[in-house]
Amino acid sequence: MMSIITISRGSYGYGSEIAEKLADKLGYECVSRKVLLDASEQFNIPEIKLVKAIENPPSFIERLSLGKEKYIAYIRAAFMKSIATDNVVYHGFAGHFFVRDIPNVCKIRINADMNYRIQKVVKNENVSAENAERIIGKIDEARRKWSLHLYGMDTSDADLYDMVFKIDNMNEDNVVDIIASTVQLPCFQISPEAREALDNKSLEYEIKANLVEKFPMTRHVSAKAGTVTVVMETALKNKEKVEAELQKNLRGVDGLKSIDVCFKH
Numbered sequence: 085m086m087s088i089i090t091i092s093r094g095s096y097g098y099g100s101e102i103a104e105k106l107a108d109k110l111g112y113e114c115v116s117r118k119v120l121l122d123a124s125e126q127f128n129i130p131e132i133k134l135v136k137a138i139e140n141p142p143s144f145i146e147r148l149s150l151g152k153e154k155y156i157a158y159i160r161a162a163f164m165k166s167i168a169t170d171n172v173v174y175h176g177f178a179g180h181f182f183v184r185d186i187p188n189v190c191k192i193r194i195n196a197d198m199n200y201r202i203q204k205v206v207k208n209e210n211v212s213a214e215n216a217e218r219i220i221g222k223i224d225e226a227r228r229k230w231s232l233h234l235y236g237m238d239t240s241d242a243d244l245y246d247m248v249f250k251i252d253n254m255n256e257d258n259v260v261d262i263i264a265s266t267v268q269l270p271c272f273q274i275s276p277e278a279r280e281a282l283d284n285k286s287l288e289y290e291i292k293a294n295l296v297e298k299f300p301m302t303r304h305v306s307a308k309a310g311t312v313t314v315v316m317e318t319a320l321k322n323k324e325k326v327e328a329e330l331q332k333n334l335r336g337v338d339g340l341k342s343i344d345v346c347f348k349h
Contacts, residue, residue, distance in 0.1 A: 086170040086274040087112075087267045089190045090179035092239060095223040096204045097196035098251050098259075103175035105260045110267070115166045116176040123155075123162035127293065134159060138177045139226060154296040156234065161293035164286035170274050180244050181235050186285060188278040190267050193245040194259070197252055246272075284308055287339045294334055299326070303348065310341030317348045 089106065093099025100116065107114035124131040137155035160182050167174060167183075183189045198220070205216035231239040242248050247266065249259045266272065274282070287307040291314070295302045304315040312334075318326050327345045334340060 087190060087272050088167050088170055088183070088188075088274060089173045089192060089263065089267060090183060091173065091175040091192045091194060092180050092245070093175065093194040094196060094201065094240075095220055095227075096201045096208070097194055098200075098256055099175045099194050102194055102256050102259055102263075103173050105256060106263055107173040109260055109264050110171070110173070112171045112173050113169070115172055115174045119159060119162045119166050119174075119176055122166065123158040126162060127158045129155065129158060138230070139223070153234075157289070157293040157296040161286075161289045164282070164289050168282065168286060178231070178234070178239075180239075181231065181237075182289075183282075183285075184235070184244070186278060186281050188272055188274050190247075190263070190272045191245045192263060193240070193242070193248040195240075195248065195250045197250075200251070280309075283339065287312065287337075290337055291334060291340070294337065295330070298333060299330060301326075310339055311344065312340060312342070313344045313346065315346045315348060323347050 087110075089112070091099050091103045091106075093102075103116070104114050106112070120131050120134050123129065123134055134155050137152040138159065156178075159177060163174070163176075163179060163182050166172065180191045180193075183191070198217075201220050202213050202216045205211065205219055206213055209216065209219065211219070227239050231237055237244060247263070249262075251259065254262075284307045287310070288305050291307065291312050292302070292305050295305070295314070299316065301317045302314060303317050304313075306313050314330065316326065316330075326347075330345060331343060334343060
């Protein structure tokens with residue numbers, strides 16, 4: 085049995101508790117902050133910059149300059165590596181978006197009662213209930229804006245998930261039991277087709293992360309069986325120089341067999 089589970093949740097909800105209990109029940113690896121640490125190490129970016137990038141939506145200027153999107157590219161590449169071994173429960177930033185087109189991945193959304201979330205913030209942050217609600221609203225709105233900006237969908241949209249749970253009548257253990265049983269179904273076992281799609285997407289994200297800062301003229305990247313196609317926008321006179329620099333920049337990327345560079349003018 086090989087499964088990958090992503091858990092999305094509102095801030096200060098039950099997501100981390102359910103993810104940890106589920107991973108323990110299934111004997112899977114539970115991944116969250118490790119993705120940020122891996123991205124920080126691989127791309128030599130302070131973790132705090134990555135945290136701020138996902139906590140705050142991009143400003144208008146940052147959208148034009150791809151300021152924060154490069155950090156998302158780094159996180160996305162690290163995320164794909166973290167789930168490559170299968171039998172993983174991931175809870176954290178945008179995992180459901182990163183594997184949106186991958187078959188057999190089980191995507192879960194956990195919704196918690198607002199009163200529970202408020203009380204959790206009051207306890208953890210030592211603030212009033214009024215301020216706690218304001219904090220939750222700010223984080224939720226930032227995540228909504230990020231998801232709309234990156235993928236054109238609200239992260240709370242049920243169409244993104246295989247199952248959506250409201251923690252109210254059901255408790256954490258009920259939800260864990262249901263998910264643990266459900267992922268045994270054949271549709272949530274990583275098939276050869278899903279494995280190929282994961283490998284292709286992982287290489288695509290790795291290439292994008294390597295190009296996002298040095299080659300902002302990159303318009304499209306796709307990968308299939310180790311062959312990567314990169315579409316760039318540059319002046320014709322710069323074509324040979326840019327292609328040579330790109331080839332040099334990507335040398336040594338795991339799984340990369342060949343690069344096909346196309347230019348738009």
